Amino acid sequence: MSAPHHLPVLLDEVVAALAPSPGEQFIDATFGAGGYTRALLDRGARVIAIDRDPDAIAAGRAAGLDGLTLVEGQFSALDAATDDPVDGVTMDIGVSSMQLDQAERGFSFQADGPLDMRMARSGPSAADFVNDADEEEIADVLYRYGDEPKSRRIARAIVAARPMTRTGELATAVRRALGYRAHDKKDPATRAFQAIRIHVNRELDELGDGLAAAERALRPGGRLAVVTFHSLEDRLVKRFLRDRSGAAPGGSRHLPAANDARAPSFEAVGKAVRPGEAELARNPRARSATLRTARRTNAAAWNQSEMES
Numbered sequence: 330m331s332a333p334h335h336l337p338v339l340l341d342e343v344v345a346a347l348a349p350s351p352g353e354q355f356i357d358a359t360f361g362a363g364g365y366t367r368a369l370l371d372r373g374a375r376v377i378a379i380d381r382d383p384d385a386i387a388a389g390r391a392a393g394l395d396g397l398t399l400v401e402g403q404f405s406a407l408d409a410a411t412d413d414p415v416d417g418v419t420m421d422i423g424v425s426s427m428q429l430d431q432a433e434r435g436f437s438f439q440a441d442g443p444l445d446m447r448m449a450r451s452g453p454s455a456a457d458f459v460n461d462a463d464e465e466e467i468a469d470v471l472y473r474y475g476d477e478p479k480s481r482r483i484a485r486a487i488v489a490a491r492p493m494t495r496t497g498e499l500a501t502a503v504r505r506a507l508g509y510r511a512h513d514k515k516d517p518a519t520r521a522f523q524a525i526r527i528h529v530n531r532e533l534d535e536l537g538d539g540l541a542a543a544e545r546a547l548r549p550g551g552r553l554a555v556v557t558f559h560s561l562e563d564r565l566v567k568r569f570l571r572d573r574s575g576a577a578p579g580g581s582r583h584l585p586a587a588n589d590a591r592a593p594s595f596e597a598v599g600k601a602v603r604p605g606e607a608e609l610a611r612n613p614r615a616r617s618a619t620l621r622t623a624r625r626t627n628a629a630a631w632n633q634s635e636m637e638s
Contacts, residue, residue: 336364336611336612336614336615337361337362337364337365337368337421338421338556338604338608338612338614338615338618339556339602339604339608339615339618339620340364340365340368342602342620343365343368343419343554343556343620344365344368344369344372346552346554346598346620346622347369347417347419347552347554348417348552349369349372349373349374349416349417350372350373350374350416351372351373351374352373352374352375353373353374353375353416353417354374354375354376354377354411354413354415354416355369355374355375355376355377355415355416355417355418355419356376356377356378356379356407356410356411356415356417356418356419356543356546357369357376357377357378357379357419358379358404358407358418358419358420358539358543359379359380359404359419359420359421359422360378360379360380360385360386360389360399361380361382361385361421362385362388363378363385363388363389363392363394365419365421366378366389366394366397367394370394370395370396370397374396374416375396375397375398376396376397376398377398377400377410377411377415378397378398378399378400379399379400379401379402379403379404379407379410380399380400380401381401381402381403381404381448381449382448382449382450383401383449383450384450386399386401398410403449403535404420404535404539404542405534405535405538405539405542406538406542407539407542407543407546408542408543408545408546409542410546411546414546414547414548414551415546415547415548415551416547416548416550416551416552417547417551417552417553417554418543418546418547418551418552418553418554419553419554419555419556420536420539420543420554420555420556421556422532422536422555422556422557422558422562423532423557423558423559423562424436424448424526432496433445434446435454435455435496436522436526437496437522438496438497438499438500438516438518438522440496441495441496441497442495442496443456443494443495443496444456444459444493444494444495444496444498444499446522446525446526446529446530447529447530448530449530452529453529454529455499455525455526455529456493456494458470458525458528458529459487459491459493459499459525460491460492460493463488464481464484464485464487464488465484467480467483467484467487467488468480468481468483468484470524470525470528471483471484471520471521471524471525472524473524474523474524474525474527474528474533474561475520475521475523475524476520476560477517477520477521477524479506479507482506482507483502483503483506483507483517483521485506486502486503486505486506487499487502487503487506489502490502496522499518499521499522499525500516500518500521500522503517503518503521504516504517504518523559527561532562533561533562533565536562536565536566537565537569540555540565540566540569541630541631544573544594544595544625544630544631545630547625548625549625549626549627550624550625550627551624551625552598552622552623552624552625553595553622553623553624553625554620554621554622555620555621555622556618556619556620557618557619557621558617558618558619559617563601563619563621566621567601567621570595570597570621570623571597573593573594573595573623573631574593574595574596574597574623575592575593576597591628591631592626592628592629593626593628594625594626594628594629594630594631595623595624595625595626596623596624596625596626597621597622597623598622598623598624599622601619601620601621602619602620602621602622603618603619603620604616604618
């Protein structure tokens, strides 16, 4: 279950934020290889672990850990996994090391594989998107989810090169569009792969819905710990916690503040946490990680439909 190549990011910091005690119940919304779950179980807690990747669920079941309940599905509905409020929720957002390292999953261009990228192994794949979407939609996805300034040029190259079925074909099309050379510092295909993966898996929509579900699932005093890996995710979490804690910016004489009588449903706990030098030396993939934590108040959950987009 905890493969040698998978290192849970900010593990000590996440566990400290969740502060598990024997008998408490937690939701690990992004089970993956089970690093956070195992740490919680080791401290006597019970864990409901969710993952939409059937491979992760199968590995967890094979481990046969006491106190663990596994749920295959999307964490946007994590509150439906329990009838009782829980003491904590943790989320580790984005693609896992296991998915990146398996060429057949199609998440990475480091080794050629099928152009898939589906976390749940169902629904439209990355190949379906690049082969069927029009040029404008492809450009919009690259710009919105990959911060790609030359998205239109890349989109034209993708359309000209299709049909595509392999990760290597997509990476080649992107590199040719931007004149990439082997000695360049950063491979431009990185941004394109990130953007397409986020789009295929609806990752930002899933995160927004998952945060609202955690709000509904947590008991008063319950703890939330969310680890993100790029600015789009982190901004969404930061904005959610800012709004739910009543810390949204006030109005001005030009733009008066909205009349919002809703009580804060979260209390922010500390500042954002990033990996230290020792962790980065052990696990370079942790370099972009950010942990944000909060504590649930006794106020009612805000309506999910009222979340800011």
